[in-house]
Amino acid sequence: MKNTNQAQFKLPIIVAEDLSLADASARKRTLAVHLTAKWLSDLLHADVQLVHVENTSLLPVDRPLYQAGIRQFVATQLEGLKSIAFKYANHAKTLILPGDPTETLIRLAKQKTKFSHLVMGTHGRKGLARFFLGSTAEEVIRHATIPVVSVGPVAQLALSSKVISQRVFFLCSDLGSNSHAATEYAIALSKTLKFKLIIAHSLFEDIHPVMKAALASPTTAAELTSHFEEVRIEAAKRIEVLAKRLKKLKIEHRIEISDENRSGHESLLALIKTHKPAAVIAGTHGRNLALNAFLGSTARHLIHHSPCPVITVRSK
Secondary structure (H helix, E strand, O other), rough: OOOOOOOHHHOOOEOOOOOOOOOOOHHHHHHHHHHHHHHHHHHHOOEEEEEEEEEHHOOOOOOOOHHHHHHOOOHHHHHHHHHHHHOOOOOOEEEEEEHHHHHHHHHHHOOOOOOOOOEOOOOOOOOOOOOOOOOHHHHHHHHHHOOEEEEEEEOOOOHHOOOOOOOOEEEOOOOOOHHHHHHHHHHHHHHOOEEEEEEEEEEHOOOOHHHHHHHHHHHHHHHHHHHHHHHHHHHHHHHHHHHHHHHHHOOEEEEEEOOOOOOHHHHHHHHHHOOOOOOEEEEEEEHHHHHOEEEOOOHHHHHHHHOOEEEEEOOO
């Protein structure tokens, strides 16, 4: 996102629509996704591309007896999509695409010259069968080269009863290379929209896991105090450089450094609940799920537990 500019922000926004209104949770998810997409499109004055992907491999498309029924089914789905499009102030196109939903959305989310963002809801299911956020959401976030706006289960409940009105973004940063793209994006978006930018960093995330365990032990914590202080000093230097840049760009900002002895995502979620931002911005690593870090454990927990949408920006 190094070359992010206002022209890129004005590109159309993809909204992944599953047209699922089967139960209360699905209706809340759909409502929250469209409230988020409308909020973003209104702010950026960007058009919207409502996309529904129908997995045609599950349909008997090669049988003449079923073809009329399939055409009617697709027509009904398209009408449902068009009825949603009328809710957007900006121009909204509707598109039903055949194929695998995951592969098709990934293909769209890699078209940086055509789209600015992809907005989607997550199921937040657990277990190997459906992964942590739902297999489609996991894969799209991992492969997308445009920012993905995820509306997780907690945000879905929060957004079902209110609209997004805050003019604050919350950037979760490790102050290193993994957050570089997300930082550049957050700065560009905050400057474009004249939003306040809160940058939060957890010092405890900078500590090696072995040292984290040692810090929890009364017998070894004192010996590691000097190392922790070195981490704090290095973080302060990086923050100072970033703060000077934000001041020069005339971006209202606030820096939050947490030194609490708990996981990074717990510290960040506590700050998010305090500041109540419009959206959280975080970098992703794009690693394999088997390593428990393809999103990065912090980004994964943020998407699942954040009370507001989370915008993930791929680091590489």
